[in-house]
Amino acid sequence: MILEQSAKLRLLTAFLFYFTQGVPVGLFFYAIPTWLAANGASTLAVAGVVSAAILPWTLKFFLGFFMDRYTYLPMGRRRIWIIGAQLTIVVMLLLASIISPGPKEIWLLSILGFLANSGTAFQDVAIDSLAVDIMTEDERAKAAGVMFGGQTLGISATTFVGGQLIATYGTVAGYLIAALIVSCVLVFGICIREREGEGRFPWSNGKAHSRNVALQVDAWRPLLVNSARSMLAPLSLIALVAFLVRSMPSGVAEAYHPSLATNIGGWSQTDYTNTISAAQFAVGIFALVLGGWVVAKIGAQRAALIFCIGVAFCALSFGMARSYWDDASLLTAYFWQTEFFVIMLSVSCIPIATRLCDPRVAATQFTLYMAASNVGRPLGNSVAAATDEMGAPHLMYFALASVFVALSLIFWFVRFPTKAPEVVEIIEESGPVLAGVTAPH
Secondary structure, eight states, X not given: OBGGGOHHHHHHHHHHHHHHHHHHHIIIIIIHHHHHHHTTOOHHHHHHHHHHHHHHHHTHHHXXXXXXHXXXXXXXXXXXXXXXXXXXXXXXXXXXXXXXXXXXXXXXXXXXXXHHXXXXXXXXXXXXXXXXXXXXXXXXXXXXXXXXXXXXXXXXXXXXXXXXXXXXXXXXXXXXXXXXXXXXXHHHHHHOBSSTTXXXXXXXXXXXXXXXXXXXXXXXXXXXXXXXXHHTXXXXXXXXXXXXXXXXXXXXHHHHHHHIIIIISOOOHHHHHHHHHHHHHHHHHHIIIIIHHHHHHHOHHXXXXXXXXXXXXXXXXXXXXXXXXXXXXXXXXXXXXXXXXHHHHHHHHHHHHXXXXXXXXXXXXXXXXXXXXXXXXXXXXXXXXXXXXXXOTHHHHHHHHHHHHHHHXXXXXXXXXXXXXXXXXXXXXXXXXXXXXXXXX
């Protein structure tokens, strides 16, 4: 159960924790919003709950600084944060089941969504930085497929099971089953170790690994300086712009598609959650089994370009077909393609982000990229709410198409690195290595 010694265990760990991240997302981005829409909540109210749930994800860059600066190395560089985050998610879901707010209590649902996803955001930062720390170069594209495949399957399972449970037994059943799933993965997180010699608990007889000691930044000034130097590099700034908007389709979907399906399409609550969960399940399996391989074969940047063009074309086509939005086949096709392109674009962007990271500040830098990615969700929420309030919802799809045309141009003209920086080189650049002493691997 030592991650450094087993590629299979590393990939399994990435899968399980990303699956767990999909549980609060499936609840508060899909199952709860659909339940609200079916009970008469407006698009603005639904967008408010989703935006509150998304907010912790957009603030992740603060978490990265703390994880790079503070940790407990005898348990590994990231595990203490992973376990704490998992425990937070479980507690928040149990609290939600006890309080169990109704569909009119938007403010309370928003607070619960924020708290549950705060723990999820902590876990996301920790597991992403663990992947940057411990994955080998030839695993990165495959790991991206496993990560987002796992997350999508978690979202799919929670959307389907949660949607069914909430529709039949109420929200308490949905919260409790979600807490049970996260608890199982929490036990797994306690059992694993990052590297040889580390302890599973604070009271275990573990010791810090030499590589982690060499990489650990023990003061704020070098952490901030290294982070600023890495983030202000021209390629890094361009990547931030690209990542900033890549999740906009998800924001539009989460805020508007429940209302589109139930109010315009005439679907029931479970019709929508079943369709979304089926699409997420199929895309999750594809990403898990083939997604990483496809991206590695095509090349991460070329794959990102292809998927951006796909999003732009489909959004433009759907916006132009407004008079047919009550057609179940059209809605199903658009919902499916949204899930496919968004997930595969994420799989494509992960290797690009990891190759831009300095291992000394991996949590901070990678988190800044991912936080930028999550800003696209509330941006999409806002566009959906504004255009729907104007009585012109088709404009949100035209706006989406325009943004992704611009994003396609970035991936066409800019050349991102194809290899991550070597850890040993980074350590040796930080200061001279004593004669006869090699940098830790």
